[in-house]
Amino acid sequence: MDLPAKSPSLWQSKPPQQPGQLFIFDRTPQIGQYSRLGPTRTGPAPRTDNLATADAPRPEPSASDGLTPSQQSAVDHFEGPLLILAGPGSGKTRVITRRMVRLVERGVDPRQILAVTFTNKAAEEMAERVERLAGGQRVAVSTFHRFCARLLRDHAEMVGLQANYTILDTTDQKQVVRSVLDELNLDAVHFPPGRISGRISHAKNQQQSAEELRSDVATRVGNHFQEVVARVYPRYQEFLLKANAVDFDDLLLHVQKLLNENPELRARLDDRYRFVMVDEYQDTNLVQYGIVRLLSHDHPNLCVTGDPDQSIYGWRGARIDNILRFEQDYPEATVVRLEENFRSTAAILRSADQLISHNQMRKAKSLVTANPEGEPVELLVFGSAQDEAHGIAGRIHELVSRGVCTYGDCAVFYRVNSMSRQVEQALSRWSIPFQVIAGVAFFERAEVKDMLGYLRLIENPADDAAFTRVVNKPPRRIGKVTQSKLARFATAEGLNRLESAAEAKRITGLSKQATTALLRFHELVDGLTLADAGSVAELLRTVIDRTRYTAGWQSGMNKSSEQDIQRQAVIDELLALATHYDEDAGDERSLAGFLEVTSLVADTDAIDPSQGAVTLMTLHAAKGLEFPTVFVVGIEQNLLPHERSLRDDNPRELEEERRLLFVGMTRAISRLSLTLAAQRDLHGQSRSTIPSQFLGEMELTSRDHTDPRGSAAPRPPLPDVTRLSQSSDNVDQPLLTTAAALLDGTAKAATLEQGFAIGMAVRHPRYGLGTVIAVDGYVRNRTVTVRFEDSEEGVSFQADHCPLQPVGRS
DNA sequence: CCACTATTGCTTTTT
DNA sequence: GCAATAGTGG
Numbered sequence: 024m025d026l027p028a029k030s031p032s033l034w035q036s037k038p039p040q041q042p043g044q045l046f047i048f049d050r051t052p053q054i055g056q057y058s059r060l061g062p063t064r065t066g067p068a069p070r071t072d073n074l075a076t077a078d079a080p081r082p083e084p085s086a087s088d089g090l091t092p093s094q095q096s097a098v099d100h101f102e103g104p105l106l107i108l109a110g111p112g113s114g115k116t117r118v119i120t121r122r123m124v125r126l127v128e129r130g131v132d133p134r135q136i137l138a139v140t141f142t143n144k145a146a147e148e149m150a151e152r153v154e155r156l157a158g159g160q161r162v163a164v165s166t167f168h169r170f171c172a173r174l175l176r177d178h179a180e181m182v183g184l185q186a187n188y189t190i191l192d193t194t195d196q197k198q199v200v201r202s203v204l205d206e207l208n209l210d211a212v213h214f215p216p217g218r219i220s221g222r223i224s225h226a227k228n229q230q231q232s233a234e235e236l237r238s239d240v241a242t243r244v245g246n247h248f249q250e251v252v253a254r255v256y257p258r259y260q261e262f263l264l265k266a267n268a269v270d271f272d273d274l275l276l277h278v279q280k281l282l283n284e285n286p287e288l289r290a291r292l293d294d295r296y297r298f299v300m301v302d303e304y305q306d307t308n309l310v311q312y313g314i315v316r317l318l319s320h321d322h323p324n325l326c327v328t329g330d331p332d333q334s335i336y337g338w339r340g341a342r343i344d345n346i347l348r349f350e351q352d353y354p355e356a357t358v359v360r361l362e363e364n365f366r367s368t369a370a371i372l373r374s375a376d377q378l379i380s381h382n383q384m385r386k387a388k389s390l391v392t393a394n395p396e397g398e399p400v401e402l403l404v405f406g407s408a409q410d411e412a413h414g415i416a417g418r419i420h421e422l423v424s425r426g427v428c429t430y431g432d433c434a435v436f437y438r439v440n441s442m443s444r445q446v447e448q449a450l451s452r453w454s455i456p457f458q459v460i461a462g463v464a465f466f467e468r469a470e471v472k473d474m475l476g477y478l479r480l481i482e483n484p485a486d487d488a489a490f491t492r493v494v495n496k497p498p499r500r501i502g503k504v505t506q507s508k509l510a511r512f513a514t515a516e517g518l519n520r521l522e523s524a525a526e527a528k529r530i531t532g533l534s535k536q537a538t539t540a541l542l543r544f545h546e547l548v549d550g551l552t553l554a555d556a557g558s559v560a561e562l563l564r565t566v567i568d569r570t571r572y573t574a575g576w577q578s579g580m581n582k583s584s585e586q587d588i589q590r591q592a593v594i595d596e597l598l599a600l601a602t603h604y605d606e607d608a609g610d611e612r613s614l615a616g617f618l619e620v621t622s623l624v625a626d627t628d629a630i631d632p633s634q635g636a637v638t639l640m641t642l643h644a645a646k647g648l649e650f651p652t653v654f655v656v657g658i659e660q661n662l663l664p665h666e667r668s669l670r671d672d673n674p675r676e677l678e679e680e681r682r683l684l685f686v687g688m689t690r691a692i693s694r695l696s697l698t699l700a701a702q703r704d705l706h707g708q709s710r711s712t713i714p715s716q717f718l719g720e721m722e723l724t725s726r727d728h729t730d731p732r733g734s735a736a737p738r739p740p741l742p743d744v745t746r747l748s749q750s751s752d753n754v755d756q757p758l759l760t761t762a763a764a765l766l767d768g769t770a771k772a773a774t775l776e777q778g779f780a781i782g783m784a785v786r787h788p789r790y791g792l793g794t795v796i797a798v799d800g801y802v803r804n805r806t807v808t809v810r811f812e813d814s815e816e817g818v819s820f821q822a823d824h825c826p827l828q829p830v831g832r833s
Numbered sequence: 834c835c836a837c838t839a840t841t842g843c844t845t846t847t848t
Numbered sequence: 849g850c851a852a853t854a855g856t857g858g
Contacts, residue, residue: 141848168848193847212853271848338846439845444849495835502835534834623848643846665845683846706843706849 090114090121097359098122100326101129104319104353106346107328110390111375111689112366112649115328119300120149122326124156126298135297136162137318139170141306143624145647149302163296167311168271168623171278174292175269176615181285182277187615189268189479190622194472195488196220196270202491203258205507206514214251222252223259227272228308228340230279233257266519267485275310282317293321303647304329304349308340316352323353331386332379335643335683337675347386364390364689366649368397371695375688377721382678399724400688402658403698406729407709408442411700412449414728415654418696419637420453422652428693430456434638434650436687438663442656443639450637460640466624470593475621477566478559480521481551482614487513490520494544497572501544505537521545559617560601567594642687653691655684658699660713684717701729 090098094114097107098121109115119138127133140146143166150164165173172190179186191199200216200223226236233256240246240253263269269277282289299319301307304327307315319325327349334343350356364372369392376390405411419433435446443459450457465471473496479489495501512530513523527533527541547569556562567573573594604617638650642663657663663684668676688695703712 143848166848274848335846336848339848441844441849498836500835504834537834641846667845704849 093359093361094118098125100357102324104323104356105326106349106356106358109328109330109361112364113361114365119328120152123153123162127157127160133160133162137296138164138300139167140302168274171274172619174278178281181281183264185267187483189483189486191268191270191488198491199259199262199488203255219252219255223256224272227276230309233260266487267483279310279313289317293318297322298324300326302328305331305334305343305346306336306341307345309342312345332682333686335686337679362389362391364392366692368394368693370397370399371691374400374721375685379685381720382681398694400695402723402725403696404727405700408445408700408703411698412445416449416453416455419455428651430637431635432651435654436642436645437656438642440641446639456636458636458638460644468593470590471597474597478614480548484521485519487520499540501540508533553614558605560598560605563598563601642683645690646686649690649692651692652694654696655687656698658697658715660715663715
C-alpha cells in the first residue's frame with residue numbers, strides 16, 4: 024500500500040527552534056489577539072492557510088452517513104483477517120462499530136462477535152453504539168481482563184482454581200510479596216515489595232514462569248536483586264494458588280494456558296466467537312496476543328485496529344511489534360489505512376506530525392487533514408509550577424467567559440499524577456469546576472479496600488491476602504507478632520489463615536489475649552454469608568456493624584474530624600454502590616459478581632466529558648479522547664521525557680515518551696498549549712528545569728510569562744465562596760462523580776447535575792430526606808452538611824463521594 | 834505485645 | 849507532599 028506523498032508545505036515551516044531561544048518574548052499575553060476559532064471543529068472558522076488545500080476539500084464524514092473510501096472498505100470487509108491502521112482522529116471507533124453492525128446486517132449472529140478493548144469505558148461505548156445502530160442487537164464487548172475473568176470463572180478447576188477465586192490488586196500483591204519475604208527471612212527494606220512484584224509482573228508478561236526465570240537468572244552472574252525475585256516468584260505463585268486468588272496478569276495467563284492445554288475448549292470458543300475484533304492492538308502484550316491468536320485459528324476473521332504511533336504501554340509489556348507483524352501472522356490479511364484526521368486543526372496536526380517524525384523506529388506515515396489551519400500551537404513558559412497552574416486557570420477562565428468554549432471542553436494533561444495537585448489548587452482558586460481522573464481513586468481508599476477485604480474473605484475463606492488485610496482492622500490486638508506466628512502455623516499445617524485462627528489454641532507461644540482475639544475474629548467472619556444477609560448491601564452493613572468498623576469515628580458529638588467525615592462518606596458511597604449492584608443484578612447477584620466488578624474498574628472509566636468541568640488526567644489516560652482545548656503541562660526534560668527513559672540512554676523508551684506527547688497533542692481539536700515552568704519543586708526542593716528536547720522538534724509559537732521581578736501569577740478575579748454555595752443556577756457546576764457513576768458509565772442517577780446549594784432538598788439512601796444547611800471547601804475537599812428529617816444534628820459528607828441526590832426542583 | 838506518633842524516604846505511566 | 853517504618857508509651 025502506497026503512502027500519499029508528504030505535502031511539502033508541511034515541512035517548510037519555521038526551522039525547529041532551539042530550546043534556548045524560547046524565552047525571549049513579550050510577557051503580556053493578550054488572549055484577545057488570537058483569531059477565534061469556533062468552539063467545535065464544525066464551527067465556521069475561516070481557513071487562514073492553504074496548507075491542506077492540496078487535498079480535495081471533502082465534507083466531514085461524520086456530518087452525514089458518508090464514509091471515506093478507506094473507511095468504507097474497512098466497514099465492508101467480511102471474512103478473513105483485517106488490519107486497520109488508524110491514525111489519531113481518523114474515525115476508527117466509528118469504523119469498527121459500523122463494521123460490527125454491518126456484520127449483523129449480513130446475518131452474522133451477534134453472539135458470534137467478540138470485541139475486546141482495554142478499558143471498560145471503551146467497551147461500554149462500543150457496545151452501546153452497536154446496540155443502537157443494530158436495532159437492539161447486542162454483541163459481546165469486553166475488556167481483556169473482564170473477558171478472561173468470566174472465562175476463568177467457568178473453567179477455574181482446569182487451572183487449579185475454584186470458581187470463587189478472588190482477584191488481587193497491586194496493594195494485595197505487595198502484601199503477598201511481603202508475606203513471602205517474611206517467610207524467607209528477607210527484609211522488606213532492602214527488597215522493596217513493590218519492585219519485586221513489578222519484576223514478577225514483568226516476567227509474567229514475557230510468559231516467563233517461575234522456573235524459567237530461575238534458570239534465566241542462574242545463567243547470569245551477581246544480580247542479587249534478580250536472585251531474590253527468582254526466589255520469591257515461585258513462593259508468590261504458590262501463595263496465590265493456595266489462596267485461590269489471581270493477580271491481573273494471571274487472569275490472562277491462566278486463560279492462555281486453558282486454551283493451550285484444552286484443544287477442544289479452544290476449538291469451541293474459536294467457533295463460538297467467529298468474529299473477533301481487538302481495539303488498540305498496539306497495546307497488547309504477549310499473552311493477550313496469544314489469547315487472540317488462539318481464538319482466531321479455525322476462523323481467522325480477526326480484525327485488529329491500532330496505531331503504532333500511539334503505543335504507550337511498552338512499560339507494562341505491550342508489544343508494539345504485535346501490530347507490526349500482523350501481516351506476517353496472517354499473510355492473507357487485508358490492510359486498511361485511515362490517515363485522514365477529522366479531529367484537529369491543521370496547525371495542531373502539523374506540530375504533532377513534526378514531533379512524531381523524529382522517531383526512528385517507525386513506519387513512515389502521514390497525517391492529513393482538510394481541516395482549517397486554526398490557531399498556532401503555543402508554548403507557554405512560566406516561572407514556577409504555581410504560575411503555570413494559574414496561567415492555565417486564567418486562560419480557561421478567559422476562554423469560557425468569552426464564550427469560546429465551555430469548561431467541559433478543556434482538558435489538562437500531565438506526565439505524572441502528582442502534578443495534578445497544583446493545577447487543582449489553581450482551578451479551585453478560580454472557582455473553576457474540574458474533574459480529576461485518578462487522584463485518590465475511590466477503590467484505592469483504605470476504607471473501601473478493608474470492606475471489600477471482608478467480602479472477599481467471606482466469599483473465599485482461603486484468601487489469605489484478604490485475611491491479612493482485615494484481621495486487625497479495626498485494631499483488635501492482633502499485631503505483627505501474632506500474625507507472623509499464625510502464618511507459620513498455617514503453612515506448617517497446610518491450612519489457610521482463617522482456618523488457623525479457629526485453631527488458635529494449638530498455636531504455640533501465643534498469648535491468651537491473642538488466642539481469644541483470633542478465635543473471636545474467626546467467629547465473626549464465619550458467621551457471615553450472603554444468603555443470610557440477603558443482599559450485598561445488607562451483608563456490608565452487617566460487616567460494618569459486627570466489626571464496629573466505623574465506631575471509632577462515628578460522629579457522636581460533632582467531634583469527628585474532617586477525615587472521619589470523609590471516611591464515613593466513603594463508606595456510605597460504597598453502600599450505595601452495593602445497593603445499586605443488588606438492584607442491577609437482581610437474582611443474578613453474587614458476591615463474586617460484585618467483587619469482580621469492583622476489582623476491574625479503572626480510573627479512566629470515570630471520564631465523562633459531558634460534565635461541564637475541566638478534565639485533569641495523565642497523558643496515558645488521555646488516549647482515545649478528544650477535547651477542543653488542551654493543555655499539556657510540564658514539557659520539561661526529565662519529566663517529559665521522563666528521567667527514567669533517559670537513564671540508560673535507551674532510544675526505545677525515549678521514543679515511547681515522544682509518542683506519549685504525540686498522543687496528548689493529537690487529543691486537541693482547536694486549541695493546544697504546551698506549558699513549562701522554569702522552576703519546579705522536586706520533592707520539596709525548588710529546582711531549575713530544562714525545556715524538553717521535544718520542544719525543539721516542532722513548530723510552536725512561544726510566550727514567556729516569567730517575570731524577572733517575581734510573582735507574576737495571575738490572580739483569580741473573584742475568589743468567592745458564597746457565589747459557589749448560594750446561587751442555584753450557577754455556571755460553575757461542581758462536578759460530582761460518584762463511584763456508582765464510575766462503575767456504570769451511565770449512572771446519571773448517582774451524578775448530580777447541579778452543585779449543592781444551601782436550602783436544597785436532598786435524599787440519602789440511608790438517612791432519607793434532608794436539607795442542605797452548609798457547603799464548605801472547594802471542589803475536591805468540598806463538604807456538604809445536611810440536616811435530615813429525623814434529627815437535629817447536621818451530617819457532613821464529602822461532596823465528591825456521597826450518594827446524595829437532589830429532590831424535586833432546585 | 835500492641836497501638837499510636839513522629840520521622841524518614843520516595844515518587845511513571847495502569848488492567 | 850504521602851506511605852511505610854522506627855520509635856515510644858501503654
